[in-house]
Amino acid sequence: MSNNKNPLLEPFDQAPFSKIKNDHFKPAFLQAMDDARKEIDEIVANPEPPTFSNTLEALDFVGQQLDRISSIFFNLNSAETNEEIQKIAQEVSPLLSEFSNDITLNQGLFERIKTVYEQRKSLDLTPEQYTLLDKKYKSFSRNGANLNEPDKKRLREIDTELSKLKLKFGENVLAETNKYELLITNEEDLKGLPEGTVEAAAHLAESKGKKGWLITLEYPSYIPFMKYAENRELRKKLAIAFGSKGFHNDELDNQQNVLRIVNLRFQRANLLGYATHADFVLEERMAETPTKVLEFLNELLTKAKPAAEREYTELENYAKELDGIDRLEKWDSAFYSEKLKQKLFNLDDEKLKPYFKLENVIKGVFLVAEKLFGLQFKEVSTIEKYHPEVKTYEVYDDTNNFISLFYADFHPRTGKRDGAWMTSFKSQYTLNGKNSRPHISNVCNFTRSTSTKPSLLTFNEVTTLFHEFGHGLHGMLANTTYPSLSGTSVYWDFVELPSQVMENWCYEKEALELFAFHYETGELIPMELVEKIKESANFQEGLATVRQLSFGFLDMAWHGKDPSNVKDVKAYETEAFISTNLFPETPETCMSTSFSHIFQGGYSSGYYSYKWSEVLDADAFAYFKEHGIFNREIADKFREHVLSKGGTENPMELYKRFRGAEPNIDALLERAGLLKS
Numbered sequence: 001m002s003n004n005k006n007p008l009l010e011p012f013d014q015a016p017f018s019k020i021k022n023d024h025f026k027p028a029f030l031q032a033m034d035d036a037r038k039e040i041d042e043i044v045a046n047p048e049p050p051t052f053s054n055t056l057e058a059l060d061f062v063g064q065q066l067d068r069i070s071s072i073f074f075n076l077n078s079a080e081t082n083e084e085i086q087k088i089a090q091e092v093s094p095l096l097s098e099f100s101n102d103i104t105l106n107q108g109l110f111e112r113i114k115t116v117y118e119q120r121k122s123l124d125l126t127p128e129q130y131t132l133l134d135k136k137y138k139s140f141s142r143n144g145a146n147l148n149e150p151d152k153k154r155l156r157e158i159d160t161e162l163s164k165l166k167l168k169f170g171e172n173v174l175a176e177t178n179k180y181e182l183l184i185t186n187e188e189d190l191k192g193l194p195e196g197t198v199e200a201a202a203h204l205a206e207s208k209g210k211k212g213w214l215i216t217l218e219y220p221s222y223i224p225f226m227k228y229a230e231n232r233e234l235r236k237k238l239a240i241a242f243g244s245k246g247f248h249n250d251e252l253d254n255q256q257n258v259l260r261i262v263n264l265r266f267q268r269a270n271l272l273g274y275a276t277h278a279d280f281v282l283e284e285r286m287a288e289t290p291t292k293v294l295e296f297l298n299e300l301l302t303k304a305k306p307a308a309e310r311e312y313t314e315l316e317n318y319a320k321e322l323d324g325i326d327r328l329e330k331w332d333s334a335f336y337s338e339k340l341k342q343k344l345f346n347l348d349d350e351k352l353k354p355y356f357k358l359e360n361v362i363k364g365v366f367l368v369a370e371k372l373f374g375l376q377f378k379e380v381s382t383i384e385k386y387h388p389e390v391k392t393y394e395v396y397d398d399t400n401n402f403i404s405l406f407y408a409d410f411h412p413r414t415g416k417r418d419g420a421w422m423t424s425f426k427s428q429y430t431l432n433g434k435n436s437r438p439h440i441s442n443v444c445n446f447t448r449s450t451s452t453k454p455s456l457l458t459f460n461e462v463t464t465l466f467h468e469f470g471h472g473l474h475g476m477l478a479n480t481t482y483p484s485l486s487g488t489s490v491y492w493d494f495v496e497l498p499s500q501v502m503e504n505w506c507y508e509k510e511a512l513e514l515f516a517f518h519y520e521t522g523e524l525i526p527m528e529l530v531e532k533i534k535e536s537a538n539f540q541e542g543l544a545t546v547r548q549l550s551f552g553f554l555d556m557a558w559h560g561k562d563p564s565n566v567k568d569v570k571a572y573e574t575e576a577f578i579s580t581n582l583f584p585e586t587p588e589t590c591m592s593t594s595f596s597h598i599f600q601g602g603y604s605s606g607y608y609s610y611k612w613s614e615v616l617d618a619d620a621f622a623y624f625k626e627h628g629i630f631n632r633e634i635a636d637k638f639r640e641h642v643l644s645k646g647g648t649e650n651p652m653e654l655y656k657r658f659r660g661a662e663p664n665i666d667a668l669l670e671r672a673g674l675l676k677s
């Protein structure tokens, strides 16, 4: 490579995909990390006394090239990967963690930041600067920078043990999932299952050299079985297998891992000066404290429980009438819900899809953005792309100012992971008076067109597109100074507001009239279909809400208290579920031992945020509804106080500036139909 220039190390604006070869990545990463380390050394070695500008501001602009390289590389690893890229990812990921650890453990750097932090009250900083200082200081102090040496050592030990335990927890859940299989040999037992599920089960059995049909605990097999299989005994068997992962007192058991994880998290929080792990986590969340989270969960529970109880009785009566079931059990719920839903709404995707041709939906979401924020999307062919299928746009505002680049990559391919997401190739920031605009991307996996049919979206895919586009707007309309506070760099329980709020437009006549035309006849979607979509979206919302809340309570029970006296995981969990229980208790199962969200993933003390975000988006959209869903004044406020501000200020303050008040849960209850009795 010595003689050829590495395009990733040259200055570039748009990602230069056509010039990048896989071999360029590793040397570029190494060089960019080296450069960033030198920049940091210079900040630390600066003979001038530390100031906001020579320390905090300087630090936030360190490693710009590294950020660009990382975003290009990891976006490719998600959307257009191959073995070579995956191999590079495995090589560079530990180097990148080491790089960021070196920063947070850099005591000289911390001392400078701390000096500025201690003068913060007298520095006359803007709110954004104040936030930057606070966040940077905490990124060190929350990692132990203020501790004495023995405590620092203890913290590292805890962190090392925790990361091993989390890994072990996840491995056990995975092994339990892979280990289990339900072999069906009597065709009768398949009754009710959709053809596709039966076929997949037959294939799986065959591939393992078995006769019959294999059902497993993986979602594509487990979910349809619980929804459609008429054999109640088998549903029970499968549900208990699913619910008892990590709870068999064998080598894959997770009970001790749960106890050890929560105790270590508690000790870690104490070491850093926090009462509990939840106090530690929530310091950097909109919800702020465990008390507030519990108040929130309890308020929602009080309002949702009557509806949940009503729905439970309704479902039980229906099961009794249909099959003589006396007591509705957990393994009956998906099955009878599905049957009742079909009976009440008779709504399937095939009826709706003709009204949602992909091109029309894209046009629709652009028109919504135009009506709300005056944005124009101009498709351009001059922007380089990483795959010919990617669409590229330049985005302008109504006075023709350039706002952003927008990449859209809609269809599944080998090398693209599942799901839908928003990401960026470059974030927005302001440097030397120049507002440097962002490059935003949406990636989805929608069914592609065929020679006879265009790409037609399910309604769920339509809301997904609006959702990711909402995250996209948060990135595109960013207007901050510091890159680390820009766009979607906000607290975890605030980040879904811009995305979820956009989904609301999909249910509105005024918005659907812009794009929901039948792909053959051009006819507008009939409004009674739209009404049905709305009603069916709320079907058994009480039960669903109480279920979500129960997970939030369990999470807070494990992380919001001193767990050192807990010995019996199942008993403790049962206690935590008391207020949300509707179904008969199943002694064979345990949620905690496979609750990967909070014990393996990053959701500890954060499960509440699913409902929290719904409250925010419903409350925000209610404001639009009051004044018209395309009201420019409300949209301007949303743009000004929420979308453009990123993480530059406390999100509750930003929200109040937009809405004039703190979010109220009533809008969600109203939308979810939980207020009617």
Ligand SMILES: [Zn+2]
Pocket: 467, 471, 496, 499
């Ligand atoms: Zn989202």
